[in-house]
Amino acid sequence: MFRYLTAGESHGPQLTAIVEGIPSGLKISEADINVDLARRQGGYGRGGRMKIETDKVRILSGVRWGETMGSPITLVVENSDWVNWEERMSPYAEHRDDSIRVTRARPGHADLPGAMKYCQSDVRNILERSSARETAVRVAVGAVAKAYLARFGIAVTGCVLELGGVKAERPDLSVKALQEAIAASPVYTYDAKAELEMIAAIDRAKDAGDTLGGVVEVRVTGVPVGLGSHVQWDRRLDARLAAAVMSIQAFKGVEVGAGFETARLPGSQVHDEIFFDQQRVARGEKTGFYRNTNRAGGLEGGITNGEEIVICGAMKPIPTLYRPLQSVDILTKEPFEATVERSDCCAVPAASVVAEAVVAIEIASAFMDKFGGDSVAETARNYSSYIEYLREF
Ligand SMILES: Cc1cc2nc3c(=O)[nH]c(=O)nc-3n(C[C@H](O)[C@H](O)[C@H](O)COP(=O)(O)O)c2cc1C
Numbered sequence: 001m002f003r004y005l006t007a008g009e010s011h012g013p014q015l016t017a018i019v020e021g022i023p024s025g026l027k028i029s030e031a032d033i034n035v036d037l038a039r040r041q042g043g044y045g046r047g048g049r050m051k052i053e054t055d056k057v058r059i060l061s062g063v064r065w066g067e068t069m070g071s072p073i074t075l076v077v078e079n080s081d082w083v084n085w086e087e088r089m090s091p092y093a094e095h096r097d098d099s100i101r102v103t104r105a106r107p108g109h110a111d112l113p114g115a116m117k118y119c120q121s122d123v124r125n126i127l128e129r130s131s132a133r134e135t136a137v138r139v140a141v142g143a144v145a146k147a148y149l150a151r152f153g154i155a156v157t158g159c160v161l162e163l164g165g166v167k168a169e170r171p172d173l174s175v176k177a178l179q180e181a182i183a184a185s186p187v188y189t190y191d192a193k194a195e196l197e198m199i200a201a202i203d204r205a206k207d208a209g210d211t212l213g214g215v216v217e218v219r220v221t222g223v224p225v226g227l228g229s230h231v232q233w234d235r236r237l238d239a240r241l242a243a244a245v246m247s248i249q250a251f252k253g254v255e256v257g258a259g260f261e262t263a264r265l266p267g268s269q270v271h272d273e274i275f276f277d278q279q280r281v282a283r284g285e286k287t288g289f290y291r292n293t294n295r296a297g298g299l300e301g302g303i304t305n306g307e308e309i310v311i312c313g314a315m316k317p318i319p320t321l322y323r324p325l326q327s328v329d330i331l332t333k334e335p336f337e338a339t340v341e342r343s344d345c346c347a348v349p350a351a352s353v354v355a356e357a358v359v360a361i362e363i364a365s366a367f368m369d370k371f372g373g374d375s376v377a378e379t380a381r382n383y384s385s386y387i388e389y390l391r392e393f
């Protein structure tokens with residue numbers, strides 16, 4: 001079983017993840033993971049905090065001489081900003097200072113419900129953990145999952161599909177060419193025309209003291225038929241993917257394949273007809289069955305059907321605005337206008353990297369459920385015998 005937990009506050013010393021279930025023999029390096037950490041920090045529209053941080057991972061367990069050992073992997077990302085917060089974030093009672101309590105709850109954050117639920121008079125005790133700073137270490141876990149999936153020819157690609165109402169059009173390019181276009185784009189999209197409009201939209205929002213949301217898209221190629229299952233609700237891979245994407249801070253909607261559009265169309269325009277061509281196997285495909293459309297987004301009955309997985313997530317605009325929003329002080333009950341000293345204006349590009357990570361984690365988990373193996377070599381044997389069987393099905 002593949003599972004992970006994260007710990008750490010936004011302005012504490014570090015973020016930590018413990019990852020269990022990755023088999024032995026997977027090649028992984030800090031440098032591989034740092035590529036994704038840098039991508040997550042980038043993207044047009046981010047604020048002052050990203051100028052302070054240069055995220056680098058440290059692998060503290062589970063990897064020896066560049067290969068996993070099958071034991072739990074500990075990943076750490078330090079917060080450079082911590083030096084400015086040591087006393088304010090100290091674990092020691094003698095550092096308590098009630099005069100610096102945050103009592104003004106910001107709309108759109110966990111501040112008010114969190115303070116009420118956890119019986120806190122200092123909103124900092126909530127916001128430190130609800131912050132999307134936590135996504136740094138989730139991206140590190142995702143990089144390990146991606147390395148595992150790459151070993152089996154599976155690639156996971158996240159990008160920005162829509163930002164501030166500007167929608168990208170997908171060009172007809174190979175996965176590699178799409179990845180290159182996304183990597184070269186300041187807003188992590190593959191549509192150069194939309195990119196300019198997205199940047200202009202962010203500039204306008206920033207000038208107006210406002211923030212923007214958008215839609216991110218994650219595609220997974222090379223997935224075999226048969227990950228996930230229809231037999232139990234919590235084994236349906238579409239449901240697991242939706243939960244993973246929805247778990248990202250500020251995500252408010254998820255679509256698999258044609259998603260909400262399927263509700264508006266007749267069945268004849270929604271379902272992907274099935275065809276068979278034995279020659280495909282001879283050409284190296286995993287099965288002779290194929291579709292000419294992929295409105296299902298690669299999942300039927302919670303099971304992968306061999307087509308590309310396509311999942312989108314909607315991110316709301318950043319809730320902390322330079323233009324003040326009305327709120328109430330939790331101690332005095334006096335109204336105030338929530339203002340801010342630093343915040344992202346738009347984090348949709350960064351969030352596309354997070355979405356890529358959480359999708360990779362879920363696909364890797366489903367892959368391990370299906371093929372097992374305590375070493376990557378054992379998983380590879382199980383996988384290739386299954387692919388052989390599929391070719392004859
Ligand atoms: C990559 C990323 C960066 C974010 N940056 C900020 C930010 O700078 N300021 C802010 O107020 N919210 C930011 N958020 C969003 C909040 O963390 C999120 O809206 C908040 O925790 C409330 O949770 P909810 O929106 O899921 O209900 C960011 C989210 C992500 C995914």
Ligand SMILES: C=C(O[C@@H]1CC(C(=O)O)=C[C@@H](OP(=O)(O)O)[C@H]1O)C(=O)O
Pocket residue numbers: 010047048049050053130131132133135136249342343344
């Ligand atoms: C630190 C990150 O994102 C932060 C997420 C965040 C929030 O409220 O979610 C608020 C901002 O942090 P701060 O309050 O320190 O300015 C963002 O910069 C990061 O992505 O690494």
